Amino acid sequence: MRGKTAPHHRIPNWPKVVMDPSCILAVRVAHRRAGCWSDKMALGTVRFLRWSMDFVTGYRPTSGTLSKNHIMTEEKWITRFIFLESVAGVPGMVAGMLRHLKSIRKMRRDHGWIETLLEEAYNERMHLLTFLKLAEPGLLMRFMVLGAQCVFFSGFSLAYLVSPQICHRFVGYLEEEAVITYSKAIADIENGFLPRWTHLKAPDMAVKYWQMPEGHRNMHSLLLYVRADEAKHRDVNHTLGNLDQNKDPNPFSAKFRVQVQNALPSPGATLQSRSNA
Ligand SMILES: [Fe+2]
Ligand SMILES: [Fe+2]
Numbered sequence: 686m687r688g689k690t691a692p693h694h695r696i697p698n699w700p701k702v703v704m705d706p707s708c709i710l711a712v713r714v715a716h717r718r719a720g721c722w723s724d725k726m727a728l729g730t731v732r733f734l735r736w737s738m739d740f741v742t743g744y745r746p747t748s749g750t751l752s753k754n755h756i757m758t759e760e761k762w763i764t765r766f767i768f769l770e771s772v773a774g775v776p777g778m779v780a781g782m783l784r785h786l787k788s789i790r791k792m793r794r795d796h797g798w799i800e801t802l803l804e805e806a807y808n809e810r811m812h813l814l815t816f817l818k819l820a821e822p823g824l825l826m827r828f829m830v831l832g833a834q835c836v837f838f839s840g841f842s843l844a845y846l847v848s849p850q851i852c853h854r855f856v857g858y859l860e861e862e863a864v865i866t867y868s869k870a871i872a873d874i875e876n877g878f879l880p881r882w883t884h885l886k887a888p889d890m891a892v893k894y895w896q897m898p899e900g901h902r903n904m905h906s907l908l909l910y911v912r913a914d915e916a917k918h919r920d921v922n923h924t925l926g927n928l929d930q931n932k933d934p935n936p937f938s939a940k941f942r943v944q945v946q947n948a949l950p951s952p953g954a955t956l957q958s959r960s961n962a
Contacts, residue, residue: 699804701894706901709909712916714865717857717923723848727855727926735862759881762870763820770813771830772837773863776856777806779842780849797938798925805918811894812911818888853926860919867912874905 719728738744744757744765757765781802788795822830845852873879887897887907895910921937928936 699807701808701896703896704910704913706898706906706909709906709913712864712909712913714861714868715916715919716861723851724854727851728858730855731858731862734859757870757873757878759879760820762873762879763816764822764826765866766816766870767813767820767822767826768829768833769863769866770809770816772833773859774806774809774813775834775837776841776852776859777802777804777809779838779845780852781806783842783845783849796933797935801921801935801937805921808914808918811890812914815888815891815894815907815911818890849930850926850928853922857919857923857926860915860922863915864912864919867908867915871905871908871912874908879904 717724719725742765744761781799784795784799784802788799841852844855870879874882877883882904885904887902887904891897891907891910892902895907897906897910924936
């Protein structure tokens with residue numbers, strides 16, 4: 686990595702809720718059925734984006750049985766993670782920013798949504814920063830990230846102004862794909878296709894951020910933690926997509942967290958402990 690790294694022993698402003706290793710193991714791929722036309726539109730857009738990205742990058746999952754060109758090596762996985770996480774950090778920030786501006790403009794409360802959305806963006810940026818400890822992106826990659834950010838930031842901002850509900854559904858489906866992607870990478874490690882990651886230690890900042898316990902500080906565990914975060918984003922955004930965007934309070938805010946914690950089906954979906962804003 687270039688430059689000096691900042692010490693990571695300070696307590697982050699958004700500390701992670703500590704996840705038990707047995708919980709992160711229990712995260713599963715899940716799909717919310719697209720019922721109405723707007724759900725189908727959101728799902729169709731995600732499927733199209735995924736197909737385009739896979740086509741352009743020559744990505745094929747389950748490496749072991751494929752020809753040499755399509756084998757997902759450690760480098761290919763990390764490149765994919767870095768690109769995807771650079772995109773994943775956008776929606777929460779855009780949604781949080783637009784709701785913040787709306788709250789100011791309309792001079793009314795936000796009912797606790799902004800903080801969850803900004804925390805999601807922060808969490809995605811932590812994913813990116815963690816993976817950057819394992820690779821140094823080249824010029825082409827940086828150019829791709831810049832291009833993707835320009836297009837996605839503008840497109841998502843416009844879409845969120847038109848229909849925040851569809852946008853949360855879209856992010857929910859995007860996060861379903863993220864859970865699938867990380868599950869495949871985890872399976873690749875378990876099946877011995879990524880030998881250099883078998884005993885690789887997770888970067889220090891990851892150990893501190895997720896408070897990874899002794900004995901669960903390798904690459905395999907790291908991907909389990911990241912996947913659990915994606916499962917949480919999936920459940921949070923699908924839930925927000927079900928709500929009245931103007932009137933409903935955010936059920937993931939501190940005020941409602943106990944009730945929601947009991948009701949959530951996904952073991953990886955933990956809730957933040959910050960107060961309602
Ligand atoms: Fe992520
Ligand atoms: Fe995510």
